[in-house]
Amino acid sequence: MRIIGGKLKGLRLNPPKNLPVRPTTDLAKEALFNILQNIIEFEEITVLDLFSGTGNIAMEFASRGAGKVIGVDRSIHCVHYLKDASRQHGLTQIHTFKADVFKYLAMETEQYDLIFADPPYDLNKIPEIPKIIFDKNLLKPGGLLIVEHQSLQNLSNHSAFTEQRKYGHSSFSFFKAPEETS
Template identity: 65%
Template sequence: MRIIGGKLKGIRFNPPKNLPVRPTTDMAKEALFNILQNQIDIDFIKVLDLFSGTGNISLEFASRNAISITSVDKNFGCFNYLKKIAEEQKIDNLNAIKADVFKFLNEETEKFDLIFADPPYDLNRIPEIATIVFEKDLLNENGILIIEHQSMQDLSNHPNFTDKRVYGYSAFSFFKLKP
């Protein structure tokens, strides 16, 4: 796992092999951040990273000076690993939370500028993520929800869907508030 931009650019992290994760590839992550840099100013956003795993995406946002990053994962090993890396790298804008993502979303009241979700590809509840985010009004005006999923999965039937980008086996579906 490598940080591709910002103040931690080039740093490599080696998460424990026993974590139940499938990190976003460097190619897909670089493409995602190229898209985002043309749409938002990362320096001024609050990020929610769901199913954060090793913290690959959270750390990338922290490296690029996002105001705050809330990282949610229910796996104790992932939670501990991300907290340890944040402490070692003196990242004070990252808050790791050990929780079930769906329970967290249903209880959360704070709004975010960007919500990124990278659930396990075999999770059958992936479409529920967008539904809950918009029903609970968790995005600020002009906020973006991005869900990473298998490229053959189609989330375009959600009314807030705006775009899908495919990178090999993976895809990012983008959602925004409709005026």
């Protein structure tokens, strides 16, 4: 696992082997950030990283200049790893929370420019994630939700769905909040 862009480009991340995670592959992460660099400005955006695990995605956004990155995971070991790695590499914009993601979302009121969710693939509540985020209005106008999931799973029935990108057994489904109308 490595940071592929920004001020920490090339940094190898070596999380403990015993973390309960399935990190996004470097290939899929590189493809995702190639897409994102063409559609968003990373500087100063606010990001919510759900099921953050090793913090691989949170650290990538912070390395590229995101202003605030919130990482949420239920594993205290994952939260401690991300907190320690962030401190070690000067990524002061990363804040971590140990919480069940669905309980966290039930209480969250802040809006974000981008929300990334990488739940365990066997979680049966994955289709609820877009519904909760859009029902609670957790994205700023024009904001993006990206859900990583098994390629066999289809999340396209949500009205804010825009596209699915497949990378082997993993896919990213993109959802976009409506732009503000004046």
